[in-house]
């Protein structure tokens with residue numbers, strides 16, 4: 301096999317350059333590749349992690365939970381970057397509120413933000429207190445301020461209280477991550493109740509509106525909002541009618557709000573995850589048979605782990621991305637969606 305592509309760069313140079321920039325960014329991928337004892341002039345390793353083998357693949361064991369579910373009860377336990385994420389000061393001194401910060405993607409973002417130098421407030425449901433306390437401890441271990449604000453975001457008054465409490469305790473607010481979500485599969489539209497439809501919209505759409513509206517009193521030029529949508533916004537599953545609609549609504553909200561807030565110097569973007577290994581799925585988000593095969597349809601043949609998506613949230617929140625707004629960034633194991 302040739303070591304050179306048509307541009308004349310060797311594969312070694314290209315991969316080496318990539319590895320260098322990943323190390324600068326403090327990427328989790330860089331963690332296992334360097335050895336402190338290495339000769340400084342030695343060539344960098346040829347490859348990073350093979351994404352196909354980097355994490356567990358299906359089949360997974362049967363593991364039903366009641367919603368909202370706990371990360372601590374999942375088998376295998378998700379990787380939120382607890383051992384791997386290395387920060388490099390990209391969010392130094394920033395103050396972030398993350399909804400659904402107790403588990404899954406929100407937990408991985410909370411860990412990454414704290415290790416990048418941000419103080420972090422997390423919101424979650426009271427029944428998730430044990431998961432949340434693990435995150436609070438991790439934020440504190442990173443040397444940052446951690447604020448825990450449990451409560452139900454389907455209530456508008458609580459959403460206002462949440463934002464004000466976060467801003468008071470953090471001494472301001474300049475990153476808002478609207479990440480909490482509800483996903484309950486229903487096979488037929490005739491079985492989808494108004495109550496369930498309403499709860500999905502209240503959690504995923506109304507709460508994002510209420511929290512963002514309340515945050516406007518605190519966000520200043522340079523602030524960033526990062527919303528969590530889904531590949532479901534553009535490729536809805538037959539059994540997730542209500543959920544997929546809410547995720548499409550989040551895309552439109554993100555793009556419209558980005559235009560509106562440009563004149564205030566506030567950026568608004570969203571991340572669109574594909575299949576990620578979190579309690580959302582095993583607590584009614586998918587039929588258990590699908591959870592046991594979760595991620596098998598992704599080109600990499602496995603679900604993503606929350607640690608693998610946190611870097612997108614870091615980059616979107618970081619001032620380095622000062623020209624990026626109104627965008628949807630997808631991470632789904634290789635389909636090319638979005």
Ligand code: NAD
Nearest residue numbers: 400403404405424452453479480481530573575576578580
């Ligand atoms: P998760 O279960 O770990 O996180 C969801 C969180 O939402 C919960 O931890 C809970 O704290 C919060 N939440 C739900 N209802 C709430 C309410 N009424 N009040 C307050 N908090 C509430 O699962 P996750 O997969 O990390 O989910 C995070 C986001 O990612 C969600 O918006 C979800 O729709 C989205 N997403 C997940 C996947 C995936 O495959 N896991 C794919 C696409 C999008």
Ligand code: MG
Nearest residue numbers: 368402403428
């Ligand atoms: Mg949770």
